[in-house]
Amino acid sequence: MLYIFDLGNVIVDIDFNRVLGAWSDLSRVPLATLKQNFTMGESFHQHERGEISDELFAEKLCHEMELPLSYEQFSLGWQAVFVAIRPDVIDIMHKLREQGHRVVILSNTNRLHTTFWPDEYPEVKAAADHIYLSQEMGMRKPEARIYQAVLQAEGFTASDAVFFDDNADNIEGASQCGMTSILVTGKETIPNYFAKLLC
Numbered sequence: 513m514l515y516i517f518d519l520g521n522v523i524v525d526i527d528f529n530r531v532l533g534a535w536s537d538l539s540r541v542p543l544a545t546l547k548q549n550f551t552m553g554e555s556f557h558q559h560e561r562g563e564i565s566d567e568l569f570a571e572k573l574c575h576e577m578e579l580p581l582s583y584e585q586f587s588l589g590w591q592a593v594f595v596a597i598r599p600d601v602i603d604i605m606h607k608l609r610e611q612g613h614r615v616v617i618l619s620n621t622n623r624l625h626t627t628f629w630p631d632e633y634p635e636v637k638a639a640a641d642h643i644y645l646s647q648e649m650g651m652r653k654p655e656a657r658i659y660q661a662v663l664q665a666e667g668f669t670a671s672d673a674v675f676f677d678d679n680a681d682n683i684e685g686a687s688q689c690g691m692t693s694i695l696v697t698g699k700e701t702i703p704n705y706f707a708k709l710l711c
Contacts, residue, residue: 514668515608516686518653518677519619522696523602523636524629525595534589539579549577559622562647566624591628597635600703605639607710615639618662618675620646620653620682642666653677654685663689676702 520526532550536543555576559569570586573579581589605615617640626645630637637643644662646652651661663670670690677683678696686693694705 514614514616514666514673516616516618516662516673516675517605518682519617519621521678522676522702523617524597524633526593527595528593530592530595531589534592535579535581538585538589539581541579546577557652560620560646560652561650562623566622569622587624590624594629594632597633598699602635602639604702604706604710609641614666614668615641616662616666617643618653618658622647653682656685656689659686659689659691
């Protein structure tokens, strides 16, 4: 089987409120204002596909949110999104590989974040056979082509793949491609799913 794991809030806990909190501290813009103005719009999607640079993304987002931050300040806040690794999921990934399954990560991410989390959480890379990142592929979830690209690269059919993600749209996209797709709603979702399979 091919097991495909998202990264944020699946393997590593993330919290965008931490980003907004850091930006608020650095800019003195009230947190409530930032929460109101923050949207994951087209600039966000372009950044995740690698279509715009980190610097242009920062510039666009600061303009949209009326945030008076330098690029360095923006970056500092942007990396605050990462909270902690989920060790039980890392353990499950290792067990699946020991049993002969293929284990990969498919993440909508961006270059700025990949300068941080691989060094901060080396356990992630160690637990996966391969890591597929949206900005390197030029596409992002829930676009059908990204799931098809992973299946093709791995040599599996959709019926032999299981996908875990915390975003309902991404789950729907994978389901439409024919994969078994599990919506991760909390830290217990993945351990519960594998409780009987990995006995």
